[in-house]
Amino acid sequence: MTMSSGDHGVPRRTGDAMGSTIGPGNPPGLGEREADRARKGSVVRAVLPVLSGLGFIALALSELVLPDQRQPFAGFGDYLIEACFVTGLWAGAGAALVLDRVHRPVPGWGWFGRIAVGMYAVGQVLLGITTGATLINGRTALDLLFLPGTALWLLGGVLVAAALVRARLLPWPLAVALAAGVPLAMAIGPTGPVIIGAVWLAVAVVIARLPVERA
Numbered sequence: 001m002t003m004s005s006g007d008h009g010v011p012r013r014t015g016d017a018m019g020s021t022i023g024p025g026n027p028p029g030l031g032e033r034e035a036d037r038a039r040k041g042s043v044v045r046a047v048l049p050v051l052s053g054l055g056f057i058a059l060a061l062s063e064l065v066l067p068d069q070r071q072p073f074a075g076f077g078d079y080l081i082e083a084c085f086v087t088g089l090w091a092g093a094g095a096a097l098v099l100d101r102v103h104r105p106v107p108g109w110g111w112f113g114r115i116a117v118g119m120y121a122v123g124q125v126l127l128g129i130t131t132g133a134t135l136i137n138g139r140t141a142l143d144l145l146f147l148p149g150t151a152l153w154l155l156g157g158v159l160v161a162a163a164l165v166r167a168r169l170l171p172w173p174l175a176v177a178l179a180a181g182v183p184l185a186m187a188i189g190p191t192g193p194v195i196i197g198a199v200w201l202a203v204a205v206v207i208a209r210l211p212v213e214r215a
Contacts, residue, residue, distance in 0.1 A: 045102065048094040049204035055088030056185075056197035063190035072139035082135040088193065089128040095200060096121040096160070102207055106167045113163035120156030123149050157182050170206050178203070 062084055063069075066077035073079055100117040103109040126149030133141035161179035165172050181199045185192030 045098050046204040046208040048091050048098055049200045049207060052088050052091035052095045053197040053200035053204065055084055055086075055091055056193040056200065058197075059084035059088055060191045060194035060197065063193075079135060079138070082131055085193075086128060086131045086135055088196070089124045089131060092196075092200065093121040093124040093128060095203070096124070096156075098207065099160070099164075099203070102210065103163075103167050103169055106169050108167040109163065112159075113167060116156060116159035116163045118156075119152050120160045123152030123154070123156050125149075127153065154182055169210075170203070174199070174202055174206065 059081065062077070062081045066081060067075075069078050069081050073082075096117045100109075100114055103113055126145045130142040130145040130149065157179040161175040164170050164175035164178065177199045181196040185195050188195070
């Protein structure tokens with residue numbers, strides 16, 4: 001399945017009087033063990049954005065090097081293309097929820113951010129259902145979900161970008177890229193998903209580097 005519109009440093013430790021250590025990235029009063037746990041939490045939350053990014057990049061590469069996907073599927077390459085798309089979509093839906101989780105403490109997020117992320121995630125879930133069914137059946141299945149899923153994904157991306165700019169936690173160019181990635185991928189064609197993948201990998205890097213009190 002294609003993405004075209006026609007197709008489907010180590011912290012410096014300083015000891016205090018009680019023997020605890022606080023690094024420059026740790027909020028006051030947070031012990032070393034708790035800070036390490038929070039940092040690991042930030043890295044864990046970057047897993048789904050990374051997985052989505054790799055899934056979409058793998059989709060673009062498979063579309064580039066493999067023969068055009070056939071209907072019904074007639075070989076391993078057909079299934080591989082669909083599997084990459086399924087991975088990117090389902091992990092992307094989870095990554096959108098990660099964005100919401102990270103932004104909940106931010107005053108500028110609120111109900112607007114939650115609705116935007118929900119719409120963005122539901123769009124990918126609908127597409128994930130139809131692509132998953134297609135992967136299992138070896139031919140296009142539940143294609144009635146494709147148009148509403150795509151519409152929610154596109155509109156949700158614009159709303160998520162607005163929410164991200166409003167919250168000011170992620171760099172605004174990254175927010176804009178998140179909204180523009182999907183339509184650009186559709187316009188470019190089979191290799192377009194590499195844009196979506198690159199955006200999610202960039203989001204993962206930012207999430208992994210957030211201060212521990214934001215994780």
